[in-house]
Amino acid sequence: MVLTSYEWDRDQLEKIIEELESILLEMVKLETSFNEFLEKIHPTYRDSAINFLHYLALRQKDIRELQENLAHLGISSLGRAESHVMDNISSILKILYYLNGRHGRSPMISKNLIKYEDGKRLLEHHTNGLIGDRTAKRDTRIMVTMPSEAANDYRLVRDLLASGMDCMRINCAYDDVDAWARMISSLRRAERELKKTCRVSMDLAGHKLRTGPVEPAPAVIRWSPRQDGYGRVMAPARIWLTPMEYCAQAPTDTDASLPVPVKWLSGINIGDVVKFNDTRDRSRRLKIADSFEECKLAECYKSAYVIENTVMHHYVSGDEDSEPIDAQVGKLPENERYIVLKKGETLIMTEDRTPGTAAVRDEAGNVVIPATIGVTMPEIFSRVKPGERVWIDDGKIGGIIRHVNKNHMHVEITHARPRGEKLRGSKGINLPDSRLDLPPLTKKDVEDLAFISHNADIVGFSFVNSASGVYELQSRLKELGGDNLGILLKIETVSAFEHLPELLLAAMRSPGAGVMIARGDLAVECGYERMAEVQEEILWFCEAAHMPVVWATQVLEKLAKKGMPSRAEITDAAMGVRAECVMLNKGAYIVEAARTLDDILMRMQVHQKKKRSMLRKLDLAKRFKVLKENVEKPDRN
Structure with a gap:
């Protein structure tokens, strides 16, 4: 029963005393049972190990009602006793003995008593x-x-x-x-x-379970002109043309960089036109706007997708009726590698370390062949079970194991944003329900x-x-x-x-x-x-x-x-x-x-x-004294 006022009688105090004495007894018992083990603790930690055992004994009980009663009495409720738990309870008991007329009585405590200052010093x-x-x-x-x-x-x-x-x-x-x-x-x-x-x-490094590599995405350069909210072109896309033999860093305000042969590029001047067909076989036109030694800056008023070996047709002085000088786009950097996974889809995790592949979908977007990816620790397949959870990439992707054998498992994706999540290589995998025994x-x-x-x-x-x-x-x-x-x-x-x-x-x-x-x-x-x-x-x-x-x-x-x-x-x-x-x-x-x-x-x-x-003096409280007049004499206007 929780005390409901500051009035108490001896019977109520005696019940609190008995509960605290019982806790102290459990602390001493647990410490005694570990005497042999404590001999193996490093000397610098021995007192701390004893206090820790005392704390474990305390936390094996639900003492919330006891805490409430102590708080009603205006006595420490044990909420800050971690570093000196037996000393804290002993001090409370001494106060309660005095309140209940047991002057001079001392609680039974361990000879290894860690006091408040000891706890601070040891930490x-x-x-x-x-x-x-x-x-x-x-x-x-x-x-x-x-x-x-x-x-x-x-x-x-x-x-x-x-x-x-x-x-x-x-x-x-x-x-x-x-x-x-x-x-x-x-x-x-x-x-x-x-x-x-x-x-x-x-x-x-430890046994960090991670995803294997992912198959590289096609090397495609894409750009679009700047448009307003109505889709009207406000400014062209800016394309950096650089020698493929020694690619120069593109300015930060460009939208794309294309490597092309230096000999071809050296013959291009401001005002010239370059035409090509992009991956969608759509005709596109670049207008040379500026020159920086071998590098050129071009402008394009339409979106385009360009891949390696795309043929570029250079028209000198912008004369598009003349015979063009042709060149091919050089090797492009690989795009970021990832697999898109959506809720309800299946991911097949395999022991094979070959690059993972995205799902194959039909024209309606339905999965025909599930996505696959390898893992860094194939031994997990003999240790996990259907129904256990899988979390990937710090919890961004979640799933349930639906089928598993010695070299792969099928995971149903249960946690992903509606538009899907990107799964990349070398991302952490957590198996919170599995006991791997590694x-x-x-x-x-x-x-x-x-x-x-x-x-x-x-x-x-x-x-x-x-x-x-x-x-x-x-x-x-x-x-x-x-x-x-x-x-x-x-x-x-x-x-x-x-x-x-x-x-x-x-x-x-x-x-x-x-x-x-x-x-x-x-x-x-x-x-x-x-x-x-x-x-x-x-x-x-x-x-x-x-x-x-x-x-x-x-x-x-x-x-x-x-x-x-x-x-x-x-x-x-x-x-x-x-x-x-x-x-x-x-x-x-x-x-x-x-x-x-x-x-x-x-x-x-x-x-x-x-x-x-820590109750440091607060300027906010101090300022209230200055503002007291405003509280006592509010503006009546």
Whole structure:
């Protein structure tokens, strides 16, 4: 029964006391049952492991009614007890003993009591050890994923370090040992130049299931003139004619670029006319409007489709009755490769790595032959079952397995926009319902560990699912002399989330450990509607374990890639202050994104610490005193 007023009697208080004492007893029992296991925990994490066990004992009960009663009494409701859970309950009990006349009584507690200040100190100590010391102005660290060009661009690495990067992240799914070594070398040089330090985290590629390549689309150049809302031509399309022997970069305001023989092009002058028939056998006319040495700029008032070997007829001085000089269009760049999938259609996923093909359709647009695409891990076909879900490309495409055998499976597309979704090669595939039972480390992972163990500070464990996998990684690192490395558990599957307690305790055998909330894959696996809840639980468990958290995936993504953030991602980045580190992914504007994140985190840290709101003096409240007269004496006119 929930208390309904500030009045209470001894019987009500006694029931609350009994419930809290029962919780303390369960904490002590769980800790005692793990005594042998705790001996294997690294000394720096032993107290944290004990507090974590206490928290697990607390969260095995539904204490919402107890919280409500404590709140009515004006006493802590245990909502912020993660880092010092037994101490918090013990303090509450001492108050309740006093209120109920039991002066001098003390609750039964473990000899390993982690107090409030201990919890803060341990989390900061573990964060410093894993990701590096906090800066003078900012508590939350910034991790930045290196793009491939960082291997040969010292200025990019230096600018990122100057803009607030505290940890360089290298994803071993991309590039190679030589490129990674150059990235790290540039970082060390930048550290010396800027007199700053930065950790290096290297993610194992892991068992990342991806789509295979896609058959290239026809190499076609298309253009159209500019039209108004009524379809009237307002301005011609601008076509750049460049020597095929050494293609010159087209101006940014052109609509298309055509490679043609330099000898033919050199004979063309302003005012000349070039005619051709496009792929639809429609006659089209180009008028030469400008000349830039060998390159020419032409104008066309009609749309056209041009392919390689299209014959161009040059009429000198625009005399279209004269004998033309002919040439053929050279090799054109391949168009973007993708397959369009619509809801209700079938996608055949195969073990064959030959390029995937689009669906064959009849004149009415109905599918005659389904689309096909290969996968990077054909062993999944013996492990998945009909009825299980498939998500592709961070959840943009969803489907259900309808049929499967040893070398292919049929997937019915159930999630796609009405006009269809574009499926490209090398896109991630998630199987949230399937139990794949794959070995924790791939052959590539084991090979990469040889470099990681001697060049990195942290190893990111991708697609970790079990404590045994953590033990295997720790064993491999010890063999390579890298047992001093910190381990960053990437929680990106439902299985990893469901085994989070075991994973955290296993990681505590290492001198440094942390958790990355890989929100992209995790959201696809658990469902976007559940992502916020899952994210909160991970943050709670990690705070109870005094383990640093990296807030990752799509942070300031539009800013990093396009140079302009959305309002939603600014708010998301601000909430990253609840973690110990925020990760940025690569993009053309990554330096600007790092500067922006640095500013956001500095502003937010005075307002938020973990899940606690910090009650800094607010100018908005202070201003009310100045405006008081306006409230008391409203304008009567």
